[in-house]
Amino acid sequence: SEKLLSVKNLKTYFYTEDGVVPAIDGVNFDVEPGETLGIVGESGCGKSVTSLSVMRLIPKPPGKIEDGEIIFDGKDLLNLPEDEMRKLRGNEMSMIFQEPMTSLNPVYTVGDQITEAIKLHQGKNHKEAVKQAIEMLSLVGIPLPEKRVDEYPHQLSGGMRQRVMIAMALSCNPKLLFADEPTTALDVTIQAQILELMKKLKTELGTSIILITHDLGVIAETVDRVIVMYAGRVVEEAPVKDLFKKHLHPYTEGLMNSIPSLDERKERLDSIEGSVPNPLDMPSGCRFHPRCPHVMDKCKEEIPQLEEKSKGHTVACWLHN
Ligand code: SF4
Ligand code: MG
Numbered sequence: 557s558e559k560l561l562s563v564k565n566l567k568t569y570f571y572t573e574d575g576v577v578p579a580i581d582g583v584n585f586d587v588e589p590g591e592t593l594g595i596v597g598e599s600g601c602g603k604s605v606t607s608l609s610v611m612r613l614i615p616k617p618p619g620k621i622e623d624g625e626i627i628f629d630g631k632d633l634l635n636l637p638e639d640e641m642r643k644l645r646g647n648e649m650s651m652i653f654q655e656p657m658t659s660l661n662p663v664y665t666v667g668d669q670i671t672e673a674i675k676l677h678q679g680k681n682h683k684e685a686v687k688q689a690i691e692m693l694s695l696v697g698i699p700l701p702e703k704r705v706d707e708y709p710h711q712l713s714g715g716m717r718q719r720v721m722i723a724m725a726l727s728c729n730p731k732l733l734f735a736d737e738p739t740t741a742l743d744v745t746i747q748a749q750i751l752e753l754m755k756k757l758k759t760e761l762g763t764s765i766i767l768i769t770h771d772l773g774v775i776a777e778t779v780d781r782v783i784v785m786y787a788g789r790v791v792e793e794a795p796v797k798d799l800f801k802k803h804l805h806p807y808t809e810g811l812m813n814s815i816p817s818l819d820e821r822k823e824r825l826d827s828i829e830g831s832v833p834n835p836l837d838m839p840s841g842c843r844f845h846p847r848c849p850h851v852m853d854k855c856k857e858e859i860p861q862l863e864e865k866s867k868g869h870t871v872a873c874w875l876h877n
Contacts (some may be wrong), residue, residue, distance in 0.1 A: 559627070560731060560764050561587040561610065566624035568602075568609045571617060577835040579605040581788040583624075584862075587732065592758055592765040594779035594796065596772055596811065600832050602788040603768045607734045611649060612641050629731060647677050650725040652718070654737040659721060660709040666693070666720050667705035670727055677728040692723040695760075697753055715746035719753065726757065736768045751778050773815040776800060781868070784808050787833050787843035790862060794869040804871040806848050842874065850875055 563585050570577040580602045587593050595603040608614050610626055612633060626633040629648065633641065653659055661669060670692060671685035680688065686705070693701035696719040709717055718738060725733055735754065739747035755778060758765055767779055775782055775796060782799050784792040784807065792805040803812060810828035830847035833839050839846050845855040854874050862870040863877050871877075 558589065559586045560589045560591075560629060562625075562627045563606075563610065564625040564627075566606070566609060566626065567622040568605055568614055568619060569622050570619050572836075575836045578788050578838060579619075579835065580609060583785070583788075583790055585783050585790065585793065587764050587766060589731070589764055590758070590762045591781065592754075592767060592779040594775040594782040595766060595768045595785060596770065596775055596782055597785035598770055598828075598832055600787075600835065601785040603785050604736055606785070607651070607736060607766060607768060611645055611651065611734070612636075613645075646673070646730075647728050648730055649732040649734065650728060650730045651734040651736065652721045652725045652738050654740045660717060662709055665706050665708055666712070670705075670720070670724050673724050673727045688727070689723075692727050693720070695757070696720070696723045696726075697749075698723075713746075714742055715749065718742060718746075718750055722750075722753065722757070726761065726763065729761070730763060732764045732766065734766050734768070737770070738767070739774060740769070740771075747774070754778060771815070772811045784811065787835075787838060789843060789872070791844065791873065792869075792871045793862070798866070798869050804865060804869070804876050805844075805873050806850050806875070807844050810847075842872075 563583060566580055566583045567578070568580040570579055583602070583606060585593065595606060597603050605614070609621055610628070610633070614621060621634060624634070667686060667689050670689035671682065674680055674685040674688050675682070690701045690705055693704055698704050698716060698719050712720065739750050742750065751774065754765065757763060767775070769775060779796050782794060782796050783790050784805060786807050792803065792808050799808065803809060814828060828847060833843060833846065841857045842848070842855040842860050845851045848855065852874060860872040860874050860877050862872045864870045865876060
């Protein structure tokens with residue numbers, strides 16, 4: 557089928573005073589229309605840099621997209637002039653973040669902020685924009701939207717603010733929505749509500765979503781397909797059901813074991829031993845080898861490539877290749 561987004565051999569490096577950080581080092585993935593893709597990994601694995609690269613929001617310098625191809629809706633993004641790219645952002649792709657308070661402007665009402673986006677992107681007049689803002693607030697499950705539209709961000713709870721952010725991000729009717737740790741700052745009950753909302757919107761609006769998270773638990777209920785990233789590379793990719801049935805990569809195993817238990821009497825089951833590698837001094841071969849319980853000599857020398865093991869399920873690990 558026709559891909560909405562196709563990322564090939566993407567490399568984004570940061571040139572720091574201390575050396576070169578290969579934040580993304582040869583990443584490949586696709587997103588189908590109407591699909592939700594999860595990108596999972598620990599902080600620093602390159603998952604946020606991946607989405608910022610697709611939106612061409614990497615600060616330059618020190619960042620630079622070194623290599624690769626990004627095709628979005630038939631457009632070659634890495635060769636698009638900046639003004640066309642700007643039009644695309646906020647129109648055809650938009651983004652929600654972890655902490656809405658930093659992205660909402662405290663001195664404007666919720667309604668002002670949403671109508672601003674609608675007027676800018678859809679050329680509607682004020683009255684039409686207000687009407688649509690109220691519809692959006694109602695769509696994202698904000699009670700009494702006619703009243704809320706005149707309130708300021710600080711008058712809303714964290715969960716409500718995140719709903720407003722989602723309403724803003726969707727007000728331009730994007731084809732692709734990036735959600736970077738959208739529920740991390742929220743408590744567990746509200747998290748579940750926001751994820752439920754995102755699922756509902758995906759079904760109703762047909763928006764493709766890239767959900768970025770460190771928490772495999774969040775992924776389980778929400779996405780169609782998952783890519784697992786480690787130290788700037790994709791180490792496993794699978795339909796979400798397959799991943800939970802039979803994950804293959806030792807790093808995915810570690811992430812599975814560190815999903816917080818719902819039973820609050822228990823502590824976290826296990827976390828992965830060792831720490832994320834120093835990005836200025838990446839391990840040779842398989843970058844996970846210093847932490848891997850199954851490490852072999854070959855792992856330290858040769859980089860394992862992604863290989864398909866069953867339909868749509870690929871892994872980069874010498875145990876399986
Ligand atoms: Fe572990 Fe080797 Fe597989 Fe890397 S390639 S995950 S070190 S077994
Ligand atoms: Mg991040």
